[in-house]
Amino acid sequence: MDAFKTRVGKIVTTIVLVLVLLVAYIGWIVLREETPYYESPADHFKYGSISTEQKEGVPLLIWEVLPRLFPEYLPRPGGYTALGMTWEEGKETPVGISRRKVLGMERQGITCAICHTATYRKQPQDKPVIVPTGPSSKFDSLGYLRFLEACAKDARFTAGYILPEIEYNHPLSLIDKVIYRFAIPITQKLILQQSQEFEWTKSRPNWGPGRIDPFNPVKFRMLDQPIDDTIGNSDMMPLWNQKLRSGFALHWDGLETSLTETVNTGALGDGATLQTIPIEDLQRVEKYITGAEPPAYPFAIDGTLATQGQTIFEHNCASCHAFGGERTGTVIPQPEVGTDRHRLEMWTAEAAEAYNDFAKGYPFKFNNLRKTNGYLSVALDGLWLRAPYLHNGSVPTLQDLLNPPDQRTPVFYRGYDVFDPDRVGFVSQGEEAEYWGFKLDTTETGNSNQGHLYGTDLASQEKIALIEYLKTL
Ligand code: HEC
Ligand code: HEC
CATH class of the missing domain: 1.20.5 (Single alpha-helices involved in coiled-coils or other helix-helix interfaces)
Structure with missing residues (x-):
């Protein structure tokens, strides 16, 4: 028994x-969890996960069908390209969109490349040339948030409406169908919650393509700072040649001095969390941007004229802008440079202190955030591809920048990536620029094109020579 x-x-x-x-x-x-690994450093930069999927991402299959189901909430036809994203041929997601399987479901997220990849075209009929580590002049970050919000607010955001569209391309197993029936309303709730956290943006001037308010979301959502009325709209920066920038302050107002910390705060600002931040993947990004180089100017350059321009540059600009210049990479007090104050005022000493405390107890602490009193005298490498100019992107071309402020173009369109070699910047007027672009009015708060008077009193021949030289940087 x-x-x-x-x-x-x-x-x-x-x-x-x-x-x-x-x-x-x-x-x-x-x-x-499944995270695709990209062997090539450039692909890792463009598509590799920086762990933004879980907190801010959307399940990939839902994300894919939203532009088809709700095209009326996009500014123009073209799916996500209407918001300034760029697809490389043969890739499943646009540049700057990662994918990763978390909690049994593949989700999308954003990577550094969505803001830090430039494109340009020599002619309207050309395909865009994609330049990773260049500043995006067309990704409309706020437009993207508003698009997701509008979809989530639509009464049709239901499994009954969304699932058939997913199944049209991806046959789903029974288990998947059940999972998505739950995931769709949860996604809706999370998008609405996120848009609630960005409610403050609705009472401030639009960022438009190629610009974001980089730190107000961080202040209000991560660092528990009170919602104030500051406006931080600022232009994307290039990330190339960080090796040559060693020792420079970082960000338009120089609020950081450590590149590693800047990379890590970049990921946290985009949706990684203290628990999920992938330090090793970010080290690969840092290595890549340290060595990346800007592309050469793609049109002809008059060598003799450029040599004349170089002398003018050395007399008027090099001390603040040449690698090795006495003040290059340092913060120039705002009253001295005279450009718009808003971006500077957005960042506060309290926020810097809160950020330096933020990762206490983690192996990747922050120590180098600070409050400054001015703007960074940036190195000018790859300058031709960095239009519109100044920290708030308020000056469309180099020709405009060398004009006194009252002669700079007061209203123009940002976001169209066809290049204008005559004025050196993107085409920012005319039918095509208006169709693709966002109207930037420099009289709006935070968009002022005043200040930076350097070179504005040069003779017109000297300006032409200087611009020719600036194309070679
Ligand atoms: C949503 C857009 C966006 C994303 C995504 C983004 N950045 Fe940025 N980044 C910006 C903007 C805008 C600035 C300039 C902000 C300012 O200081 O006003 C900037 C500034 C920087 C700078 C300072 C450059 C310099 O020379 O001073 C570095 C470095 C940087 N970002 C790295 C990264 C990295 C690495 C990632 C990914 C982990 C990332 N960023 C993700 C928009 C973005
Ligand atoms: C005293 C230092 C100083 C001098 C001299 C100076 N600049 Fe600047 N420059 C700055 C600062 C600071 C900024 C950032 C200001 C801002 O964006 O608000 C800047 C920004 C720029 C930008 C915008 C870069 C971008 O990515 O948008 C260009 C272009 C530029 N300067 C060109 C010149 C030229 C050309 C000269 C010489 C004729 C010159 N600067 C002289 C300090 C200087």
Whole structure:
């Protein structure tokens, strides 16, 4: 009898064990995390996850169908390209969109490249040339948030409406269907919650393409700072040649002095968390931007004229802008440079202190955030591809920048990436620029094009020569 009991006991234990293993195995299959690895550093920069998917991302299959289901909430036809994203041929997501399987579901997120990849075209009919580490002049970050919000607010944001569109391209298993039935309303709730956290943007001037308010979201959402009325709209910066920038302050107002910290704060600002931030993946990004170089000017350059321009540059600009210049990479007090004050005032000493405390107890602490009193005298490498100019992107071309402020173009369109080699900047007037662009009015708060008077009193021949030289940087 006892022997029988023992045998039954053994069988039961084995069955229980097998069941437990089976459940664990299925759980592991469903819940394991899968992050695609990109061998090439450039692909890693463009598509590699920086762990923004879990907190701010959307399940990939839902994300893919939103432009088809709700095209009326996009500014123009073209899916996500209407918001300034760029697709490389043969890729499943646009540049700057990562994918990663978290909690059993593939989600999308953003990477550094969505803001830090430039494009340009020599002619309207050309395909855009994609330049990773250049500043995007067309990604409309706020437009993207508003698009997701409008979709989530639509009464049709239901499994009944969204699932058939997903299944049109991706046959779903029964389990997947059940998962998505839950995921769709949860996604809706999370998008609405996120847009609530960005409610303050609605009472301030629009960022438009190629600009964001970089630190107000961080202040209000991460650092628990009170919602104030500051406006931080600022132009994307290039990330190339960080090796040559070693020792420079970082960000338009120089609020950081450590590149590693800047990279890590970049990821946290985009949706990584203290728990998920992938330090090793970010080290690869840092290595890549340290060595990346800007592309050469793609049109002809008059060498003789450029040589004349170089002398003018050395007399008027090099002390603040040449690598090795006495003040290059340092903060120039705002009253001295005279450009718009708003971006500077957005960042506060309290926020800097809160950020320096933010990662206490983690191995990647922050120590170097600070409050400054001016703007960075940036190195000018790859300058031709960095239009519109100044920290708030208020000056469309180099020709405009060398004009006194009252002769700079007061209203223009940002976001169209066809290049204008005559004025050196992107085409920012005319039908095409208006169709693709965002109207930037320099009389709006935070958009002022005043200040930076350097070179504005040069003779017109000298300006032409200087611009020719600036094309070579
Ligand atoms: C949503 C857009 C956006 C994303 C995504 C983004 N950045 Fe930025 N980044 C900016 C803007 C805008 C600035 C300039 C902000 C300012 O100081 O006003 C900037 C500034 C920087 C700078 C300072 C450059 C200099 O020379 O001073 C570095 C470095 C940087 N970002 C790295 C990164 C990295 C690395 C990532 C990804 C982990 C990232 N950024 C993600 C928009 C973005
Ligand atoms: C005293 C230092 C100083 C001198 C001299 C100076 N600049 Fe600047 N420059 C700055 C500062 C500071 C900024 C950033 C200001 C801002 O964006 O608000 C800047 C920004 C720029 C930008 C915008 C860069 C971008 O990515 O948008 C260009 C272009 C530029 N300067 C060109 C010149 C030229 C050309 C000269 C010489 C005729 C010159 N600067 C002389 C300090 C200087």
